[in-house]
Amino acid sequence: xxxxxxxxxxxxxxxxxxxxxxxxxxxxxxxxxxxxxxxxxxxxxxxxxxxxxxxxxxxxxxxxxxxxxxxxxxxxxxxxxxxxxxxxxxxxxxxxxxxxxxxxxxxxxxxx
Amino acid sequence: xxxxxxxxxxxxxxxxxxxxxxxxxxxxxxxxxxxxxxxxxxxxxxxxxxxxxxxxxxxxxxxxxxxxxxxxxxxxxxxxxxxxxxxxxxxxxxxxxxxxxxxxxxxxxxxxxxx
Numbered sequence: 001x002x003x004x005x006x007x008x009x010x011x012x013x014x015x016x017x018x019x020x021x022x023x024x025x026x027x028x029x030x031x032x033x034x035x036x037x038x039x040x041x042x043x044x045x046x047x048x049x050x051x052x053x054x055x056x057x058x059x060x061x062x063x064x065x066x067x068x069x070x071x072x073x074x075x076x077x078x079x080x081x082x083x084x085x086x087x088x089x090x091x092x093x094x095x096x097x098x099x100x101x102x103x104x105x106x107x108x109x110x111x112x
Numbered sequence: 113x114x115x116x117x118x119x120x121x122x123x124x125x126x127x128x129x130x131x132x133x134x135x136x137x138x139x140x141x142x143x144x145x146x147x148x149x150x151x152x153x154x155x156x157x158x159x160x161x162x163x164x165x166x167x168x169x170x171x172x173x174x175x176x177x178x179x180x181x182x183x184x185x186x187x188x189x190x191x192x193x194x195x196x197x198x199x200x201x202x203x204x205x206x207x208x209x210x211x212x213x214x215x216x217x218x219x220x221x222x223x224x225x226x227x
Binding site for chain 2: 001039041043048050051060090094096099100101102103104105106
């Protein structure tokens with residue numbers, strides 16, 4: 001299986017400051033169709049996951065533009081330009097290029 | 113409005129079986145692959161498996177940890193996806209979610225495997 005590794009696992013941030021989460025895969029996530037199937041999810045406490053970003057950098061409908069995704073090959077990043085209180089939760093990357101799909105361990109974002 | 117509602121969870125003894133249902137509405141069910149994801153208490157997300165549409169033969173893929181024990185199926189006439197879980201283990205204890213294309217998610221249903 002493709003291993004997806006996130007860092008850091010815990011991220012204390014100050015309100016209004018930027019935050020960045022790294023996601024690295026054990027194999028390139030470029031599929032034969034040229035797409036890279038790397039998603040980012042947010043899970044707020046007590047809630048179901050919510051997809052923020054698909055195919056590396058495409059924001060889902062309703063996702064604030066302070067969230068952005070970037071990267072290629074095996075290295076990817078989720079950035080929050082200015083953290084707000086509602087951003088507290090756990091963030092996961094997930095690769096969907098290979099079966100089985102695999103999630104990273106999760107990064108817990110909390111306010112300092 | 114898209115809705116996904118999981119049901120069928122509960123407490124079950126190790127080695128026994130349980131079938132979860134994901135009842136959907138608000139979208140054309142037959143045109144969507146359906147995925148199951150689980151989350152053990154206090155842990156991260158764990159991909160379980162997917163069933164493709166009938167256009168793609170309703171074929172399935174599974175995580176190694178459940179392959180041979182879990183079976184995903186679908187009933188397009190009822191707009192329901194199923195997760196049949198056999199030979200359950202204590203490590204299968206989790207909140208089980210169904211999702212449509214990772215965009216729409218159910219609220220999750222708890223399965224506890226314990227004697």
